[in-house]
Amino acid sequence: MAVDTTTSQPTATAAGGDTPARGPRRTAGTPGRLRLALGKHWYAWTLVAPVVIVIAVLVGYPLVQGLYLSTTDANDKNSEKQIGDFLHIPASYKNVGLSNYTDILFGAHTNFWARLGWTVTWTVSCVAVSFVIGLTLAIMLNRKVRGRSVYRTLLILPWAVPAFVSTFSWRFIMNNDRGFLNHALQALGLPTFDWLNDPTMAQISVVMVNVWLAFPFVMVAVLGGLQSIPGELYEAAEMDGANAWQQFWNITLPALRPISSTVILLSTIWTFNMFPVIFLLTNGGPGDETQLLVTAAYQKAFTGLRQFGESSAWGVLILLILVVFAVVYRRSLRKQGEVW
Known part of the structure; x- marks a missing residue:
């Protein structure tokens, strides 16, 4: 009788039975997966490539x-x-390692922490007020x-008008001597303010x-999120005797969490780096x-004396702050059950 040599290797069996146990599943490596994705969805990659x-x-x-540049003394x-x-x-600047970062964070004349404190205060204030109003x-x-x-059309106009146009308009409105705002306050018998020159x-x-924008x-x-909430939820809540505040707290806010979380994240990043308003309205003044x-x-x-290396280090620190905030914010949302 002939013996089949292909079955001469011992076969492992599952515990407690005669069925052979399955070995580890072989999966294609990353290069294989990449080739498969490129071959199967080549048209999508072609559209995305540009x-x-x-x-x-x-x-x-x-x-x-x-x-x-942040690791050089370029100026x-x-x-x-x-x-x-x-x-x-030719360029003659040299590499200085992390000295730009240490000077910014721990230098004797650094103003980084004071600027960071005001930036955080500005961001939180603008995002909170604009979110409540919106x-x-x-x-x-x-x-x-x-x-x-x-x-709806009128309320969207501040967003539709370019930021620099709105900022210049507000600069004229808040002018101490010829501004419309102080003239209106005077006409009402109210005290006027030096809007752009007084620190507070x-x-x-x-x-x-910035809230206006x-x-x-x-x-x-x-x-858009409100219009996606089913009306049946509010009808059922009314039948159960829920008042308007209870409906808002238990139906509206939970339904808006995915949208509001994204809006808050984007608003925070935009406001943290909102250059036009500060530069065109006060130029960082009065003082700093x-x-x-x-x-x-x-x-x-x-x-x-333009310090390109130090300025680049400031930019990298700003990027790191925003990345850390985004990561922490996203993890906190995941813990709350939010899905992005």
């Missing part, structure tokens, strides 16, 4: 260049220059009121202007009272 290339050129390269004197058609001065207006516009479409009023003014985004996003981290980095790079 966007990836553009992002790599416009975002990736400047980011890498900024990281490199206006030792950078590469081209004077006319014949004189070329949520309130969204709830009002979600009801059937006469002229609702007109109100300047901080209040920049928050007001930010609340329409919150309103539009929240309004309204100076944000991003405007301080700009001044390092483009005023006086």
Whole structure:
């Protein structure tokens, strides 16, 4: 009788039975998976490729260049220059490691922590106030009121107008001598304020202007979330005797959590780096009272003896702060059961 040599190897059996136990499942490696994905979805990769290339050129390269410059002593004197058609001065800056970061964080004359404190205060104030205003207006516009479409259009205008146009308009309105705001207060018999030159009023003014620019985004996003909530939930709550506040607290807010969490994250990142409002309204003044981290980095790079290396280090620190915030914020949402 012939013996089948292909079964001469011992076969492992499962415990307590005669069925052979299955060995470890073999999976294709990462290169194999990548080739399979490229072969199966080549059209999708073809459509995405131009966007990836553009992002790599416009975002990736400047980011890498900024990281490199942050470890150098590059400034206006030792950078590469081209004077006319014949004189070329090569760059002479050198690598200094992490000294830019240590000077910014722990230097004797550093103002990083003061700027960070005001930036956090500014961000929290703007995001909180704009979210409350946007949520309130969204709830009002979600009801059937006469002229609702007109109100929606008018309330979106601050968001539609370019930020620099709105900021210049507010700068004129808040002018101490010729501004409309002080003239209106005088006409009402109320005290006037030096909106842009008094330290406290300047901080209040920049928050007001940024809230004016930010609340329409919150309103539009929240309004879309409100319209996706089934009306049957409110009808059932009314039958159970729930009042308007109970319906808002137990139905509206939980249903808006996915949208509101994303809105808060985006608003925080945008506000933290809101350069136009500060630069065009107060230019960081009076003194440094309204100076944000991003405007301080700009001044390092483009005023006086331009310090490109130190300014790049400021930019990297800003990026790290926002990345840490985004990671912590996302993890806290996951713990609460939110899904992104």
